[in-house]
Amino acid sequence: MTVITDVPERRMWQALGHTLPRPRAIVVISAHWETQGKTHVTAGPAPRTIHDFRGFPDELYAMHYPAPGCDELVGRIEALLGPERVVRDESWGFDHGAWGVVQPMYPDADIPMVEISLDRTLPPEEHIAIGARLAPLRDEGVLLIGSGNVVHNLSLWRQFAGTRPDWAVDFQTRIDAAVHAADHTALTRFAPNDQAAAAAINSAEHYLPLLYVVGARLPGDAVGVFNDTIDGALSMTSYLIGDTALLPG
Numbered sequence: 575m576t577v578i579t580d581v582p583e584r585r586m587w588q589a590l591g592h593t594l595p596r597p598r599a600i601v602v603i604s605a606h607w608e609t610q611g612k613t614h615v616t617a618g619p620a621p622r623t624i625h626d627f628r629g630f631p632d633e634l635y636a637m638h639y640p641a642p643g644c645d646e647l648v649g650r651i652e653a654l655l656g657p658e659r660v661v662r663d664e665s666w667g668f669d670h671g672a673w674g675v676v677q678p679m680y681p682d683a684d685i686p687m688v689e690i691s692l693d694r695t696l697p698p699e700e701h702i703a704i705g706a707r708l709a710p711l712r713d714e715g716v717l718l719i720g721s722g723n724v725v726h727n728l729s730l731w732r733q734f735a736g737t738r739p740d741w742a743v744d745f746q747t748r749i750d751a752a753v754h755a756a757d758h759t760a761l762t763r764f765a766p767n768d769q770a771a772a773a774a775i776n777s778a779e780h781y782l783p784l785l786y787v788v789g790a791r792l793p794g795d796a797v798g799v800f801n802d803t804i805d806g807a808l809s810m811t812s813y814l815i816g817d818t819a820l821l822p823g
Contacts (some may be wrong), residue, residue: 576810577674578633583801583810584678589816589822591679594778598715599686601708601789604671605722605780607691613704614663614691615651618643621689622667639673647716651688654707666691671721671783694783698762701782705789712816718790720783724749725774726810734806742804745774746811753788753813755795761788766772773807784813791815 576584587633606626607614623638645662652660672689692701708718725742734742748770752760762785764771775781791797798818814821 575630575634577637577670577677578631582731583803583812586801586812586822587675587678588652590820591681593820593822594679594711595820597632597717599688600641600676600680600717600719601647601651601690601711602668602672602676602683602719602721603690603692603705603783604669605692605726605783607666607670607689608694608779609661609691611688611693611695612661612691613655613659614647614666616643616664616666616668616689617645617647617648617662618664619645620632621664621687623668623673624669626669637673637677639668639677639683641668641673641676641680641683643684644688647686647688647711650711651728653688655704663691672719675719675721677822689695691788692779694779698782698785699758701785702758702762702789705786707789708786709790709792712790712792718787720785720787722780722783724781724784724811725807726780727773727807729776730773730807737806739806741770741773742809743809745770745811746804749784749809750799750802753784753815756788756791758788760799763783782802787813787815793811 621643625635648662668689724746795816796818798814798821800821801812803810
């Protein structure tokens with residue numbers, strides 16, 4: 575809904591589109607593309623727009639984000655990750671985890687974009703390792719975006735909507751500190767009795783994209799926090815890793 579609603583989160587993404595250096599290409603790791611055993615990457619010149627949701631206004635289903643694909647970038651990702659790990663996938667496209675964030679930033683859809691899947695057979699540490707292997711793209715003019723939520727549990731949405739439950743605040747606060755400190759252990763290992771983590775990332779797919787951008791952090795990078803909001807079982811907290819002077823405001 576942030577794509578069609580005038581809310582602070584959308585306004586911040588719009589402002590970022592003006593303050594960040596214009597990328598030559600964008601890579602999005604999306605919570606909404608899960609694969610098994612391999613990392614899939616969108617291929618082809620014109621990936622389709624995917625409306626992978628239901629029960630929302632018609633305006634969202636009419637929206638398309640026709641950013642061009644970039645097979646040259648796909649090849650570069652293969653070289654960084656190893657061709658045995660990567661599947662070029664022309665059946666997928668840009669799901670709302672990708673265009674829902676990028677559209678407010680770059681509404682003209684004129685920057686080449688590639689989406690990367692989450693291989694759910696990998697342990698959390700390996701998602702960070704993939705992010706580290708993608709880090710050279712940053713010096714090649716590529717913007718890396720991890721699209722998900724630190725707190726995301728739709729099964730608890732109705733129960734906690736409109737509140738800031740203690741467990742959500744606890745988990746969000748811990749993750750904020752771990753991202754700032756580059757504490758990979760705190761980001762990937764949670765005790766079996768960690769009730770806050772169990773509630774915040776019950777199915778984990780919305781949490782994992784964060785690990786890629788954490789892994790791609792370079793020496794000297796700062797961390798800026800924005801859109802730092804919690805509504806029940808969903809947080810919109812976002813991070814800019816790199817030059818935090820580029821954060822609007």
